[in-house]
Amino acid sequence: MTLDVGVIGVGMIGQEHIRRLDGGAGGSRVVAVADADAGRATTVADGLPAAKVLPSGEELVASDAVDAVVVTSWGPTHEPYVLACIAAGKPVFCEKPLATTEEACRNIVDAEAAAGRRLVQVGFNRRYDPAHRALKQAVDGGAIGAPLLVHCAHRNASVPAHYTRDMSIADTAIHEIDELRWLLGQEIAAVQVLAPRRSSRGGELQDPLLVLFEMADGVLVDVEVSVNVHYGYEIRCEISGETGTVELADPAPVTIRREGTVAGLVPGDWRERFALSYDIELREWVDTVAAGRPPQGPSAWDGLVAQVVADAALQSLHSGGRVAIELPPRPGLYAPATAP
Ligand code: NAP
DSSP: OOEEEEEEOOSHHHHHHHHHHTTBTTTEEEEEEEOSSHHHHHHHHHTSSSOEEOSOHHHHHHOTTOSEEEEOSOGGGHHHHHHHHHHHTOOEEEOSSSOSSHHHHHHHHHHHHHHTSOOEEEOOGGGGOHHHHHHHHHHHTTTTOSEEEEEEEEEOSOOOTTOOHHHIIIIIIHHHHHHHHHHHTOOEEEEEEEOOSOOGGGTTSOOOEEEEEEETTSOEEEEEEESOOSSOOEEEEEEEESSOEEEOOOOOSOOEEETTEEEOOOOSSHHHHTHHHHHHHHHHHHHHHHTTOOOOSSOHHHHHHHHHHHHHHHHHHHHOSEEEOOOOOOOGGGTTTSOO
C-alpha cells in the first residue's frame, strides 16, 4: 500500500525529506504540503506529481487525502501540529526538537498517553546512522568492556546570522543528548556548560561551548559544540571502556596521499554526513506506519527527556554551575520498548 504523506514546513530539511518520501523505496508519496511561506509551498508542490498546497498545517492534518504527516516547520511551531495529528489518530514524524519547552513536550506526551497508542516519532536521526549503529553494537556487545568516559564533538562549518548561543544547546547539542541516552542505555543525571575563549570567527556569538554530562551510572561525557569551524561538518564520538576504546571512523570515503601529506574529504554539512541516516530513518518509518504498526523510532517521551536535559543545560549556560536533572514520571505507554 502507498502511504500518502502530508508535509508541514518545506524549508531545508522538509525538502530533503520530501525527496526521499515522494516515490521513495518504502512506497510513499507526498500528496499535500503547507508552509508559512505560500510561495515556497507552491514551488515545492509544482515539482511533485501528486502534491497539493493546503492553506495551513491544520487543514493538512485534517485532510482525508493525508494518511500520515511529517512536521518539518520551525521548532516552536511543532506542538499544535503534533497534537492535531494525535487528535486525528494520524501517525506523525516530527523533526527535532519535539517542541521547544518542557510544557509543550509534556502536552504531547500526555495527549499520546491518553490516546493509548504511539503515533509520534521524533527525528533524532543519529540512531539510524550506520556508523552510530556500529558504535552502539560494539558497546552493547562488550567489545570495550564497561564504558567509563565519552568524548564527542559537534562541529558545523558555519551557522546563519540568526543563530544564537542558546541554539548551540537547544538545536545542536540536543542531537548528542538523545545519542548518549540511546548509545549508553542510561539517563543523563546532571549537566554543566562551560564557555571557553570565544572564536573570532563567530562574531558576537559565544562559540564554542563545552558541555559536560554525567550519566546515571557515573559515565562522564564531554561534548565540544563548535559552529564556525569553516573546514566542514564533523561529528566525533569516542568511548573509552574498561578493556578498550571505540570511536566513529573518519567518514571520508577515500584517503589521498600526496606530496608528503595524507588527506580525506570532510563532509560539507549535515545533509552530506547524515544522508544515509535520513534514508534509513524515513524508510523504516514508512514501512512501519504503512503496515499499521506504531512507530518504533525515538518517541515523544524521548523528545520530552531531550528537552528537559536541554533546559537544564541552558540553565547552566545562563547561571553557571552543575544542574541536576529530574525527569517527570514516565507513562506506561513508553516503557520498556524505547531506550533507555
Ligand atoms: P527552515 O529551512 O527554516 O524551514 C522551515 C520552514 O517552515 C520554512 O519554510 C518556514 O517558513 C516554515 N514555517 C515556519 N513556521 C511555520 C508554521 N507555523 N507552519 C508551517 N510552516 C512554517 O528550517 P529547517 O532547517 O528545515 O529546520 C526545520 C526543523 O527541522 C527544525 O525543527 C530543525 O531543528 C529540524 N532539523 C533537523 C535536522 C536533523 O538532522 N534531524 C537538520 C536540520 C533541521 P518561513 O521561512 O517563512 O518562516
